[in-house]
Amino acid sequence: MKTLKVLWGVLGLGLISTVCVYLFGLGRMDMNDAKWQWIQSKIYDEPRQTIDYVFVGSSRTWCAVRSRQLEEGLNLKRVWNFGRHWTGRDMDYVIIRALLERHDVRHLMIETIGQERFTPHMYARYVMSADDMWAEVWYHLNGLTWRDYLTYSDPLKQRLKHMAGYGTELSVRAGRMWLSRVIYRLKYHREVQAEIAANDQTGGFYVNDAQLLPNPDFVEKFKNFKPIYPIWKSRVLLPPDSFADFYLQRIASVSDQHGTDVNFVFISDYASVLPSGQMFRRLRQWGPVYIPNLADIYKMAYWRDQNHIYQQGAVVMTDLIQQLIKQGPLSSDSGKQYE
Amino acid sequence: MLFTEIIFAPFLCLTFLGFYLCRHYSRLQILFLLTASYVFYGWWDVRFLGLIVFSSGLDYWAGHRIAAADTTAHRKFYLSLSLIGNLGLLGYFKYAGFFQQSLIDLLTAMGMQPEWAALDIVLPVGISFYTFQSLSYSLDIYSRRIEPERSLIRFLFYVSAFPQLVAGPIVRAREFLPQLRQDLFANSSSRGIFFVMYGLAKKIWLADPLGARLVDPVFAQPAGYTSLELLLAVYGYAFQIFFDFSAYSDIAIGLGLIFGLTIPVNFLRPYLSASPSEFWRRWHITLSSWLRDYLYIPLGGNRVAPLRHMANLMIVMLLGGLWHGANWMFIFWGGLHGLYLILYRMAGVDSHQPRARGFSTWISIGIFFHLTCLAWIFFRSPDIRSAFMYLHHMFSSFGGFQGLDPLVISGTLIAGVIVHGWCEKMIKDWSEAFTAWPWWIQSVLVYLTLVAFSIWFQSGVARQAFIYFQF
Numbered sequence: 001m002k003t004l005k006v007l008w009g010v011l012g013l014g015l016i017s018t019v020c021v022y023l024f025g026l027g028r029m030d031m032n033d034a035k036w037q038w039i040q041s042k043i044y045d046e047p048r049q050t051i052d053y054v055f056v057g058s059s060r061t062w063c064a065v066r067s068r069q070l071e072e073g074l075n076l077k078r079v080w081n082f083g084r085h086w087t088g089r090d091m092d093y094v095i096i097r098a099l100l101e102r103h104d105v106r107h108l109m110i111e112t113i114g115q116e117r118f119t120p121h122m123y124a125r126y127v128m129s130a131d132d133m134w135a136e137v138w139y140h141l142n143g144l145t146w147r148d149y150l151t152y153s154d155p156l157k158q159r160l161k162h163m164a165g166y167g168t169e170l171s172v173r174a175g176r177m178w179l180s181r182v183i184y185r186l187k188y189h190r191e192v193q194a195e196i197a198a199n200d201q202t203g204g205f206y207v208n209d210a211q212l213l214p215n216p217d218f219v220e221k222f223k224n225f226k227p228i229y230p231i232w233k234s235r236v237l238l239p240p241d242s243f244a245d246f247y248l249q250r251i252a253s254v255s256d257q258h259g260t261d262v263n264f265v266f267i268s269d270y271a272s273v274l275p276s277g278q279m280f281r282r283l284r285q286w287g288p289v290y291i292p293n294l295a296d297i298y299k300m301a302y303w304r305d306q307n308h309i310y311q312q313g314a315v316v317m318t319d320l321i322q323q324l325i326k327q328g329p330l331s332s333d334s335g336k337q338y339e
Numbered sequence: 340m341l342f343t344e345i346i347f348a349p350f351l352c353l354t355f356l357g358f359y360l361c362r363h364y365s366r367l368q369i370l371f372l373l374t375a376s377y378v379f380y381g382w383w384d385v386r387f388l389g390l391i392v393f394s395s396g397l398d399y400w401a402g403h404r405i406a407a408a409d410t411t412a413h414r415k416f417y418l419s420l421s422l423i424g425n426l427g428l429l430g431y432f433k434y435a436g437f438f439q440q441s442l443i444d445l446l447t448a449m450g451m452q453p454e455w456a457a458l459d460i461v462l463p464v465g466i467s468f469y470t471f472q473s474l475s476y477s478l479d480i481y482s483r484r485i486e487p488e489r490s491l492i493r494f495l496f497y498v499s500a501f502p503q504l505v506a507g508p509i510v511r512a513r514e515f516l517p518q519l520r521q522d523l524f525a526n527s528s529s530r531g532i533f534f535v536m537y538g539l540a541k542k543i544w545l546a547d548p549l550g551a552r553l554v555d556p557v558f559a560q561p562a563g564y565t566s567l568e569l570l571l572a573v574y575g576y577a578f579q580i581f582f583d584f585s586a587y588s589d590i591a592i593g594l595g596l597i598f599g600l601t602i603p604v605n606f607l608r609p610y611l612s613a614s615p616s617e618f619w620r621r622w623h624i625t626l627s628s629w630l631r632d633y634l635y636i637p638l639g640g641n642r643v644a645p646l647r648h649m650a651n652l653m654i655v656m657l658l659g660g661l662w663h664g665a666n667w668m669f670i671f672w673g674g675l676h677g678l679y680l681i682l683y684r685m686a687g688v689d690s691h692q693p694r695a696r697g698f699s700t701w702i703s704i705g706i707f708f709h710l711t712c713l714a715w716i717f718f719r720s721p722d723i724r725s726a727f728m729y730l731h732h733m734f735s736s737f738g739g740f741q742g743l744d745p746l747v748i749s750g751t752l753i754a755g756v757i758v759h760g761w762c763e764k765m766i767k768d769w770s771e772a773f774t775a776w777p778w779w780i781q782s783v784l785v786y787l788t789l790v791a792f793s794i795w796f797q798s799g800v801a802r803q804a805f806i807y808f809q810f
Contacts, residue, residue, distance in 0.1 A: 002528070002529045002774070002778050002781075003355075003527045003528060003529045003531065003532065003597055004355075004359060004527075005778035005779075005782075006529045006532055006778050006781045006782050006785065007352070007355060007532070007782075008782075009778060009779055009781070009782025009783070009785075009786075010782050010785050010786050010789070011352065012782070013782060013783070013786040014786070029797070031797065126797055151385070152381055152382075152385045157346075157382065160346060161344065161345065161346045164345045164346045164348065164349050165345045167349065168345050168348055168793075169793070172786075172789055172790045172793045175786070175787065175790035176790050176793045176794055176797065179790055179791070179794055180794050180797065183794065
């Protein structure tokens with residue numbers, strides 16, 4: 001009988017944690033990741049303010065968009081680069097929702113890399129609000145058929161596993177947030193604070209080029225690359241109810257509620273071709289897609305590896321984005337292919 | 340389904356809830372636990388449930404036929420059917436591809452060019468464990484140690500009980516089946532929760548970090564590390580495999596206790612062994628005792644001529660190695676342990692009697708620990724050449740720390756030594772002390788441990804599958 005009581009006790013504590021997440025909107029996560037901490041400090045700690053442009057995306061955006069250059073070039077008051085580690089539309093949504101609830105954002109510039117990943121972002125479960133988790137759970141359950149249940153299919157297992165992860169996360173989040181806050185304060189606070197200050201100087205743009213030595217594999221792989229700039233010819237078949245679309249729809253909806261303008265910007269990988277027409281049309285239903293001219297950025301000296309651009313290249317990339325903002329999202333040579 | 344997977348948490352809660360609701364109906368309770376066990380196993384691949392049902396069904400039938408047979412010939416006949424059926428399954432799924440490839444290699448070395456398509460057979464998880472478990476039932480009935488089980492449901496649950504289904508401990512029918520006739524809910528103990536948490540902590544905080552930070556990178560590229568680092572990686576692997584496997588066993592024992600079942604201990608601080616026979620009384624105890632009872636003793640054990648005795652030891656250890664996997668490295672590892680047993684017996688230092696821990700015993704422990712580590716190099720390496728290359732670098736690339744973080748590595752290893760030497764000794768007392776506390780203190784402690792695990796996972800440390808899953 002004692003086993004039962006102990007287990008009930010553990011479940012009860014888990015329930016209290018879940019209720020706390022609901023009641024107090026617990027969604028911060030302290031960890032040794034300076035950019036992440038900077039994004040959180042901007043969202044949660046700064047007084048409400050108006051931001052002209054916020055770039056949301058992965059480390060590609062982090063390395064490619066120079067906030068201060070845009071502020072000067074477009075005579076803007078505030079531009080933030082919210083590029084962080086790894087892609088994930090769920091994480092884009094979580095950041096955008098928290099941001100729009102606390103600040104007035106005029107334009108969102110959301111990174112697209114020409115394809116959509118279906119895997120969730122590694123941090124998302126730790127910061128997602130409880131109601132967003134439930135929404136995702138319903139999304140997953142709606143994606144299953146009776147056949148999945150009868151045959152114990154892989155989609156069923158994957159989705160159940162994912163949902164179990166969410167449930168467990170909610171049940172420990174209150175305690176985890178409190179304990180990790182203590183650990184973070186004791187162990188990383190000083191060094192991360194210094195990096196947060198550095199990010200404030202650049203508006204979130206990555207400036208530590210010295211840490212990014214040229215990747216020899218990249219140089220070797222692309223030494224004979226002849227740049228071409230076509231749209232993807234092959235038709236990319238994406239499920240209509242894809243995970244990415246689910247979150248893009250929610251991003252559009254939350255932005256609409258706050259009167260924020262949603263845009264997409266193609267932050268290319270080195271040697272990748274332009275997004276397919278099908279992908280372009282999908283994104284355009286939620287907002288304009290800005291296509292920088294690939295010919296201007298496919299210079300090997302600009303790139304550290306296939307995904308990340310050096311400052312030297314970022315100056316060019318930011319300049320291209322600036323021109324697109326002034327002249328129209330498809331005004332580049334690459335963009336004209338979509339007209 | 341892994342015990343460290345998040346999906347296991349709701350599975351365990353739901354299974355316990357069902358177990359509780361069925362507490363007044365023992366047959367229904369066993370049926371429910373059997374269903375949960377099949378759900379647990381089917382999570383990996385539902386198709387392979389057929390194998391476990393076949394294996395258990397065969398032994399259930401054979402057990403009754405053996406008991407009912409009136410002549411020795413008939414008894415042998417039904418026992419042979421059980422052996423052929425079980426070992427046939429194991430042989431096909433686990434060893435067919437290996438023997439085919441070995442034959443191809445041999446013929447190629449002899450100058451022939453066999454053009455056979457390679458067998459690509461998926462190894463069902465846990466087949467080595469449940470086959471041995473099921474087989475022991477038929478063998479015990481044959482040797483009249485037990486009577487056949489009347490209830491098919493009980494027998495099916497004995498073979499497939501989810502706590503120890505995929506990686507042991509290997510439970511004997513005579514220990515397990517009588518428990519199913521008792522009130523399982525009344526026997527349920529919160530000590531089990533303590534063991535589950537302890538096992539998870541060993542797996543998550545010791546075994547996985549040792550693998551990810553030390554063993555995997557060093558064994559992947561031994562040429563890039565110094566002698567010291569290579570030596571530490573061998574120590575690291577010795578502790579990694581111990582913590583990994585003993586963690587699984589602790590979780591299994593804990594789950595057993597939660598559901599009112601006693602599952603035998605599988606490890607007793609094995610690296611404090613002064614000789615190989617002591618090691619095998621402390622390491623993977625349920626396998627070594629299985630091999631002793633069903634292979635070594637039937638072969639004649641030590642009651643035969645010295646030469647035959649040594650041959651028996653070597654046969655058992657080679658087959659013990661082969662049990663771990665269809666790979667020459669496991670056979671080599673088993674052979675090395677067989678050699679240790681023979682040499683220690685010849686030297687007369689392999690006593691079965693417990694000794695006081697004097698200075699000379701500690702020297703013996705140190706020597707045998709290093710012999711064990713030597714064998715682990717062959718166990719861990721992908722092939723013989725890699726193992727010898729590893730040894731070559733270990734004795735030629737002298738130097739201190741070069742590619743590893745000394746603080747993290749030495750800290751983890753020291754923690755490993757302390758847990759192996761001290762915590763493993765104290766764990767029984769601690770579990771009893773834990774049970775004596777009020778239920779709400781136990782709940783808070785368990786909850787805080789879960790929170791600590793979640794912080795660890797948040798930091799992005801990679802989780803690894805249990806090593807013994809592959810066997």
